Amino acid sequence: MTTVFPIEVKCFVCGETSTFEDWASTSSFGAPDLDGRSAELARSTIGLWVKRCPNCGYCTDDIAEGVPRVSDIVRSEAYQSQLADSKSPELANRFLCWAMISENEEHLDEVALHLLHATWACDDSGDDSAARVCRLKTVASIEKANAAGTPLFAEEPGAADAVLVDLLRRAGRFEEALSKSEEASGRGYGDFVESVLRYQKELITKEDTVAHRMDEVGS
Numbered sequence: 001m002t003t004v005f006p007i008e009v010k011c012f013v014c015g016e017t018s019t020f021e022d023w024a025s026t027s028s029f030g031a032p033d034l035d036g037r038s039a040e041l042a043r044s045t046i047g048l049w050v051k052r053c054p055n056c057g058y059c060t061d062d063i064a065e066g067v068p069r070v071s072d073i074v075r076s077e078a079y080q081s082q083l084a085d086s087k088s089p090e091l092a093n094r095f096l097c098w099a100m101i102s103e104n105e106e107h108l109d110e111v112a113l114h115l116l117h118a119t120w121a122c123d124d125s126g127d128d129s130a131a132r133v134c135r136l137k138t139v140a141s142i143e144k145a146n147a148a149g150t151p152l153f154a155e156e157p158g159a160a161d162a163v164l165v166d167l168l169r170r171a172g173r174f175e176e177a178l179s180k181s182e183e184a185s186g187r188g189y190g191d192f193v194e195s196v197l198r199y200q201k202e203l204i205t206k207e208d209t210v211a212h213r214m215d216e217v218g219s
Contacts, residue, residue, distance in 0.1 A: 004048070012066035013074050016055035023048045031215035034166040034196065036153055037120055039213075046120060050094045057083045059097040073104055089125040092118040092134060099141075108145040109152050115141050116163070123211070135171040139164055158189030162196045169200060170209050178204050192217075 003024040010017045023045055030039030037043060052059045058074045060066070073079055074097075082096050095118035102110035115138040122131035142164045145152050152160040161184035168177035181197045181204065189197075199217045 009051070009062070009064050011053040011056060011058055011063045013058040013063070013071045014053060014056035016053060018054055018063075020051050021048055031213045033211050033213055034200070034217075035116065035119075035163050035170075035211075036159075037211075046117065046124070047091055049117065050091075050098055050114075052083075052094050052097075057097070059083070059094040060101065061098075067105070069104070070101055073101055088118070088130045088134075089121055089127055092121040092125070092127075092130060095121060096134075108141065108148055108150045112138060112141040112145055112152050112160075116167075119167075132171045135167045136173075139167050139171075142167075156190065156193065158184060158187065158193035158197075161187070161189075162193055162200070165197065165200045169204050170211070172207075172209050174204050174207055 004021050005024065006019055007022045008017055008019050028038045028040070028042040032038050050059055050061060051063050053063050056074055057080065058066070058070070079097055079100055082100065083093050085093055085096075088096065095114045099111050099114035099118070102114060115134060119131055119134040119138055122128075122134050142152060142160055146160060153163055154160075161180065165177050165181045165184065168174075168180060178201065181200050185194065185197050195217050196214070199212075203212065
C-alpha cells in the first residue's frame with residue numbers, strides 16, 4: 001500500500017506557494033529490474049519523487065530547500081530549455097533538470113540517480129528514443145562518478161558496473177555492454193554481481209534490449 005497526502009510548499013526560488021502530493025510509505029512486491037528499479041507498488045510512485053514549481057520550474061524533491069545559486073540555474077536558458085523539451089516526457093524533464101542542479105553542485109552520485117530515474121520515466125511513457133538518450137547520459141554519468149571514486153546506487157561493490165552494463169544493453173550498444181561486462185567480471189566482485197554479469201552476457205549475445213528482473217538471474 002502507498003500512502004499519499006497533500007502538502008503546501010513555498011518555493012525556495014520564486015516564493016510561490018503550491019500544493020503537491022507527497023508520500024509517506026509504500027510497498028514492493030517482487031524482484032527489482034536489473035537496473036535496480038523496484039517492483040510495484042513502489043515502482044509507480046516515481047511521479048512523486050520530484051516536484052516541479054508550477055511558477056518558476058524549480059525541480060527537486062523539496063522545492064522549499066535549496067542553495068543560493070540554484071536560482072540562477074533554474075532561470076538559465078539551458079535549464080528552461082530542458083524543462084520545456086518536447087523530445088522527452090514531462091516527468092523525465094523534471095529529473096533531467098534536477099540532474100542539472102546536482103551537477104552544478106558536483107554531486108555525482110545524485111546526477112547518475114536522477115538520470116536513471118529520467119530513463120525510467122521515459123520507459124513508462126513508452127518513449128524508446130528518449131529512454132535510449134537518457135540511458136546513454138546515465139552511462140556517461142556513472143563513468144564520471146566511477147573515475148572520481150564516488151560510490152553509486154548501493155554499497156555492494158560492483159553494483160554501479162552491473163547497472164552500467166544493463167543500460168548499454170538496453171540502449172542496443174551490445175559491443176560496449178559486452179566489453180564492460182568482461183571488464184567488470186575481472187574485478188573480483190561478489191558472487192551475486194558475478195551472476196548478474198554472466199546473465200547480462202547471455203542477454204547481450206541474444207541482442208536482447210528488454211527489461212529483465214533480478215529473479216531471472218541464475219546462480
